[in-house]
Amino acid sequence: MTTTFNKCLMAGALPLAILLSSSAFAQESKGQGEVEVLNWWTSGGEAKALGALKDKLADDGIGWQNMPVAGGAGTNAMAVLRSRITSNNPPTAAQVLGYDAQDWADRDALSSLDDVAKAGNWDKVFPQPIQRFAKSGGHWIAAPFEIHSTNWVWANTSMMDELGIEQPNTWEEFIASMKKAQDAGHTGLAYGGQPWQDATVFENVVLATGGADFYRQAMIDLDPKALDSDTMIKSFDRFRELLQYKDDNSPGRDWNLATAMVIKGDALYQIMGDWAKGEFLNAGLTPEQDFMCFRTPGTQDAVTFNSDLMIMFKNDDDQQQSMQRTMAEIIGSPEFQITFSQLKGSVPARTDLSSDGLDACAKRGYEQAKTAAESNTLMGSMAHGYAAPAGVKNAVFDIVSSFVNGNMPSDVAAEQLAMAVQGARS
Ligand code: BGC
Numbered sequence: 001m002t003t004t005f006n007k008c009l010m011a012g013a014l015p016l017a018i019l020l021s022s023s024a025f026a027q028e029s030k031g032q033g034e035v036e037v038l039n040w041w042t043s044g045g046e047a048k049a050l051g052a053l054k055d056k057l058a059d060d061g062i063g064w065q066n067m068p069v070a071g072g073a074g075t076n077a078m079a080v081l082r083s084r085i086t087s088n089n090p091p092t093a094a095q096v097l098g099y100d101a102q103d104w105a106d107r108d109a110l111s112s113l114d115d116v117a118k119a120g121n122w123d124k125v126f127p128q129p130i131q132r133f134a135k136s137g138g139h140w141i142a143a144p145f146e147i148h149s150t151n152w153v154w155a156n157t158s159m160m161d162e163l164g165i166e167q168p169n170t171w172e173e174f175i176a177s178m179k180k181a182q183d184a185g186h187t188g189l190a191y192g193g194q195p196w197q198d199a200t201v202f203e204n205v206v207l208a209t210g211g212a213d214f215y216r217q218a219m220i221d222l223d224p225k226a227l228d229s230d231t232m233i234k235s236f237d238r239f240r241e242l243l244q245y246k247d248d249n250s251p252g253r254d255w256n257l258a259t260a261m262v263i264k265g266d267a268l269y270q271i272m273g274d275w276a277k278g279e280f281l282n283a284g285l286t287p288e289q290d291f292m293c294f295r296t297p298g299t300q301d302a303v304t305f306n307s308d309l310m311i312m313f314k315n316d317d318d319q320q321q322s323m324q325r326t327m328a329e330i331i332g333s334p335e336f337q338i339t340f341s342q343l344k345g346s347v348p349a350r351t352d353l354s355s356d357g358l359d360a361c362a363k364r365g366y367e368q369a370k371t372a373a374e375s376n377t378l379m380g381s382m383a384h385g386y387a388a389p390a391g392v393k394n395a396v397f398d399i400v401s402s403f404v405n406g407n408m409p410s411d412v413a414a415e416q417l418a419m420a421v422q423g424a425r426s
Contacts, residue, residue, distance in 0.1 A: 034063030039095040040077040043256040045278025049344035073196035091315035098133035099384030107135035142309035143331040146346035155292040187247030190258040190267035195397040199383035208298030228418035236410035267423035277345030292362035302377040306384035395424035
């Protein structure tokens with residue numbers, strides 16, 4: 001194991017606070033018969049969904065040591081994971097997103113899940129866009145929990161009714177409805193000013209403005225001509241227009257607190273991935289009654305997705321290896337895929353399941369993801385590690401957040417975006 005992990009040492013300074021906290025974590029080693037799972041599922045809905053895995057493992061006599069690292073989209077969690085590995089103390093397993101899974105596989109750090117995948121027929125039941133990230137060199141290296149998608153709007157039904165707002169289908173209607181809420185003294189858009197949230201909203205705007213082909217050229221192919229184009233300038237213009245409807249307390253706000261604004265009736269909408277639905281459900285609310293879900297106007301024909309993957313670290317301990325296999329088996333099983341998504345807000349990553357047990361939003365989401373996969377409009381989310389490797393993603397975060405927090409003109413932002421992406425690639 002030492003050799004494997006020495007190969008994995010990663011360059012790059014980590015923030016001191018993270019290094020300090022990780023040395024504290026390093027003291028806690030996994031107990032006998034227990035798995036240690038690093039994750040960033042710390043909100044109410046997220047923790048409940050994670051609890052379903054803990055319970056399933058307990059049924060198999062496997063103990064649980066949670067290793068939560070707060071911070072949406074896993075940015076902090078990934079820094080802690082790197083330092084755990086640098087200090088030669090990997091957890092049993094970790095929640096990661098697409099390109100990060102590939103990165104750990106390239107570093108030869110991961111256990112193969114081929115046996116479990118073969119027994120569970122994973123090649124047949126998980127769609128290609130997920131396999132592209134959960135396999136490396138033809139081998140399964142991760143167990144997919146679900147499919148999340150980022151192009152959703154979550155809306156407060158009572159406020160819509162009270163203000164006579166119909167579900168908006170176009171960008172113009174969307175903006176007009178937020179203006180109505182604002183004029184009535186509410187916040188139009190519940191917004192969390194953190195780089196990954198800025199980027200999540202921005203990718204919605206890019207897709208709504210340029211359509212699926214443009215999204216792919218700019219965010220996935222990273223074509224400089226698309227990044228610094230009139231369409232990108234228009235996307236930044238629209239993004240600026242949207243930002244007028246956030247409130248003054250948005251800087252630094254966590255995503256689930258923004259969701260709570262919609263839940264409580266302080267804000268009309270939140271643009272966020274469907275993990276936000278997990279918060280509504282955890283608050284006892286019913287989709288399409290107490291709250292509405294609809295695709296961000298202008299993005300109805302496409303789905304920007306991410307999928308949480310569980311990777312298992314190489315290990316010499318037979319018992320740990322066997323528990324890793326059991327955990328992978330559970331995550332990939334039909335029952336767990338449904339149970340987990342019912343709590344998390346996502347849809348199953350497996351495409352062979354009945355949607356009967358899913359709620360109204362997820363039923364639609366599951367069909368939309370399948371249709372999008374067939375029509376090649378199921379596209380990786382930039383903000384959530386499925387469009388480009390971490391270096392490029394972070395470069396995009398920097399420009400988008402500078403735009404949100406300053407007065408950068410749209411044409412300058414587009415130019416800087418193209419330059420930053422190019423710099424991160426070279
Ligand atoms: C993950 C979700 C998580 C969300 C907020 C996303 O990147 O895929 O599982 O709920 O971040 O933390």
